Amino acid sequence: MASYPVFLKRKQQVADGTLAFYFDKPADFVFKAGQCVRLVLIDPPETDGEGNGRILSLASTPAEAELMVATRIRSSAFKRVLSTLAPGTELTLKGPYGDFVLPADPHAPxxxxxxxxxxxxxxxxxxxxxxxxxxxxxxxxxxxxxxxxxxxxxxxxxxxxxxxxxxxxxxxxxxxxxxxxxxxxxxxxxxxxxxxxxxxxxxxxxxxxxxxxxxxxxxxxxxxxxxxxxxxxxxxxx
Ligand SMILES: Cc1cc2nc3c(=O)[nH]c(=O)nc-3n(C[C@H](O)[C@H](O)[C@H](O)COP(=O)(O)OP(=O)(O)OC[C@H]3O[C@@H](n4cnc5c(N)ncnc54)[C@H](O)[C@@H]3O)c2cc1C
CATH class of the missing domain: 3.40.50.80 (Nucleotide-binding domain of ferredoxin-NADP reductase (FNR) module)
Structure with a gap:
């Protein structure tokens, strides 16, 4: 599966205890609305049993210029590190994955x-x-x-x-x-x-x-x- 360098542009609180993270979209990254990625921290200061990455859905649409994921901030090492990353930090994005996407049939509600x-x-x-x-x-x-x-x-x-x-x-x-x-x-x-x-x-x-x-x-x-x-x-x- 393809892997891309992405750089954090900014983060924003989108609900209590919930942050959205925005990245520039790599020029050759293509996905369908509803798909997810694996977002991986590079050399984080701490890690845990689940490793340095997590599967996160792309909340942005394919038409939007930025990629955006959002997550509840909880106490895992991954989320502790993710929530304190400074703008400009490089991460690795793998994917896209999944078939949780819009059906081809354009008529059914x-x-x-x-x-x-x-x-x-x-x-x-x-x-x-x-x-x-x-x-x-x-x-x-x-x-x-x-x-x-x-x-x-x-x-x-x-x-x-x-x-x-x-x-x-x-x-x-x-x-x-x-x-x-x-x-x-x-x-x-x-x-x-x-x-x-x-x-x-x-x-x-x-x-x-x-x-x-x-x-x-x-x-x-x-x-x-x-x-x-x-x-x-x-x-x-x-
Ligand atoms: C297709 C998909 C899309 C997702 N999209 C999002 C998203 O958009 N936003 C978001 O916040 N989260 C999303 N998740 C969930 C995300 O991957 C994390 O599991 C979740 O955010 C919890 O992460 P954590 O670091 O807080 O806890 P973790 O450290 O990952 O784990 C919390 C608890 O769950 C258990 N656990 C972890 N993974 C699994 C597993 N695969 N099966 C059974 N138990 C497990 C752990 O052992 C632990 O007890 C998605 C997951 C999938 C599979």
Whole structure:
């Protein structure tokens, strides 16, 4: 698999405890919206059992000039080092990997169901699908504990608001999310029914923590959605 030198341009907080990292896109690097890469630290001051790299989805779209990944900052050596890197630091990018990408069929509605950091490949795919100018309906169910935990929420709300075929259903699961006017609680059959006329028609993209993916896959199975209409990607390690 190809490997590229990339240089950190900047980092930005995109939710509580969550950073986005931006890199110039190498001229010969090509990827599809939804794919991931392995980002590897070079000679880090500390390491751990998982090694110096992690698989991270590209949250940027292929059309954007920069590559962007985003991650919850937790206590692994990789993330401690990553979060303190100075602009200009060189890393190694390997990939792209994965077939969690938009289907070739331009007609079937697309439904994305994710939560928290699982939004990374969905940001890429949703913005790509919006810019493709296709007629299909796009729905994103996006679950978080609180609005401040939801990376890219405002950006995606704005992108969707300007487009009649796009609906973003953000839902907050914390018992108290003061001032939140939208949906509350986990995505369930009743919530899907409020926004979908025909639950069996769309292609579904489920990704994020393995427990969320398993719960949503089971829900769609109970609703009779054909397995070939469901694509999943588990963020192992969450
Ligand atoms: C296709 C894909 C895309 C991903 N995209 C993103 C992304 O965009 N943003 C993001 O933050 N994370 C993403 N992840 C998850 C990411 O690779 C890390 O696993 C996660 O960020 C946790 O890293 P960590 O350094 O905090 O913890 P780690 O040190 O990596 O591990 C945390 C815990 O999970 C366990 N663990 C780690 N890897 C595995 C595994 N493969 N199987 C079972 N247990 C494991 C460890 O043993 C440990 O107990 C993705 C994973 C995959 C597979």
């Amino acid at each position: 697309l439904v994305f169901i994710t939560g928290g950091i699982g939004i990374t490949p969905v940001r890429s795919m949703l913005l790509q699908a919006l810019s493709d100018g296709e007629e299909r309906r796009l729905l994103l169910f996006y679950a978080n504990r609180r609005p401040q935990d939801a990376p890219f929420l405002e950006e995606l709300q704005q992108a969707c608001a300007g487009n009649a075929r796009c609906t973003l259903v953000a839902t907050m699961t914390a018992p108290s999310a003061p001032g939140w006017q939208g949906e509350r609680g986990y995505v369930d059959e009743a919530m899907l029914a409020r926004y979908l006329d025909d639950v069996q028609a769309p292609f579904y993209f489920l990704d994020g923590p393995p427990a969320l993916v398993a719960a949503m896959r089971a829900l769609l199975g109970r609703l009779g959605v054909a397995e070939e209409r469901v694509r999943t990607e588990e963020f192992a390690g969450y």
